[in-house]
Amino acid sequence: MITLRVVVDQMVAPVPGGVGRYTEELTRALIATAPAGCEVEGIVSSSPPDQYEAIDAALPGLVSLTKTTLARRELAVAWSLGVTASTGTGMIHAPSLLAPLRRHDRQSDGTQIALTIHDVLAWTHPESLTPTTVGWTKAMVKRARKHADAVVVPSHAVAQQLAEIMDFGDRIRVIGGAVGSGLMLPTDSLVSGRVAALGLPEEYIAATGTLDPRKGITALITAMGLPGAPDLPLIVIGPDTWGELNIASVAEEAGLEPGRVRAMSGLSDEDLAIVIARASVFAYPSLEEGFALPIIEAFHLGTPVVHSDAPALVEAAGDAGVVVERADADGYSERLAAALSRVLGDTELNQRLRIFGSDRSRAFSWRDSAERVWQLHADL
Structure with missing residues (x-):
């Protein structure tokens, strides 16, 4: 069985925001479209039990949930420094920059890491973000240039902007989002x-x-x-x-x-x-x-x-x-x-x-x- 491991941590962030919704909708669709012989597992920071239960309820079909030993804030810092041993190997997909980026060899252990860069506001409009977020974002993008096997962006516009900031070569993939499954008019x-x-x-x-x-x-x-x-x-x-x-x-x-x-x-x-x-x-x-x-x-x-x-x-x-x-x-x-x-x-x-x-x-x-x-x- 081939397992795709998705970082679902944004779903239980204090303010999940648009990226949290994106993570939930994409992971649910990944479960629904898994090819024969494939399954989806989640990766989440150390969190209260009720948050694990909320993820399981929102994502039926998720085969398991890997819980890191670090809470969200500490995990973000650790991953920005390359401390990622607890996440293991295999195919990893991060719906944001929160990704266990590290040196790896796709050929030897099958590890591949793809992450998502939703925008380049840290460069174009840093005043819209906190200084901490700007610094962390830039650090993670630098790590992505070194260690990411692929970088997903939501639009060709972001792809072009990102190319002017950092060279990812042919690793960029444009994959957009869609309307949330719950956005429906009531009777x-x-x-x-x-x-x-x-x-x-x-x-x-x-x-x-x-x-x-x-x-x-x-x-x-x-x-x-x-x-x-x-x-x-x-x-x-x-x-x-x-x-x-x-x-x-x-x-x-x-x-x-x-x-x-x-x-x-x-x-x-x-x-x-x-x-x-x-x-x-x-x-x-x-x-x-x-x-x-x-x-x-x-x-x-x-x-x-x-x-x-x-x-x-x-x-x-x-x-x-x-x-x-x-x-x-x-x-x-x-x-x-x-x-x-x-x-x-x-x-x-x-x-x-x-x-x-x-x-x-x-x-x-x-x-x-x-x-x-x-x-x-x-x-x-």
Whole structure:
């Protein structure tokens, strides 16, 4: 039996985030698509028993769970220093940079290590991360250049950016993600109750992000206060604060009345689906991303999308969204406002975007991603 060992530790991180969801969805799909004679095992840091149980419950079919002797923080430090003996040999796939990178010989013991680099923000936008995260990321990428057999990136945009930072030769593989398996609308009988509970207005613009300047949400809020901008509420799917900034103060500075912009965080998958699906338009003004999952989610739910011309977003959206140039930051809000007004005011364009987006979303599936990961390890 051939075993693929997946580092699933991000699933039980204090804040699993997008990488935690990616890890869970990809591992579940790897189990479902395992070729004949193959199985999937998990690797996790030393954690409380209930977290092991949560992994087992989320990943039925996982043959076993290797528990390291170190807790997550200590494990991250140890692996960044090359202390990896406890992880053993064999095929290892890490859905993030947290990987047991070490000198090994694929020919002698069959050990192969592939990891995932989701973005290059540590170089392009270090202010979006903590100094500790920036330092650890750069250290792990250096180790990956020495010891990784393959490096998975979510988009050709990241592949190109990474090539300018560090030479991985022909070891780069582009394998994107997909919409989460739980992002589905509940039955019609339940929707109205959830809409009331969430306090959703009849019409609104939805966006995903934080007030981190890289996310472009501040520019979007500013756009809502400009002359000729859509006279609709804005719902920001994300936290209300970032550092010392908060949604209310940014909206006030934009000249918007109280309550015109509100943040919603901690949504269940079904509630998230409702908020996106019922939006008149979905805005994703981010200035830099490694992958465009929120756009694909909106496409999947049939909502027209306005997004920036960040390379990863354009790559994922194809021609299914309305693109807004990021250049000339002073004019970005004006261009966002114009694009939103155009989509909301042109019924034919609005309908066309819904159709194109729904079609585009089918290009992304976890099954396809998992099959490509299996093929990657077979090629190695």
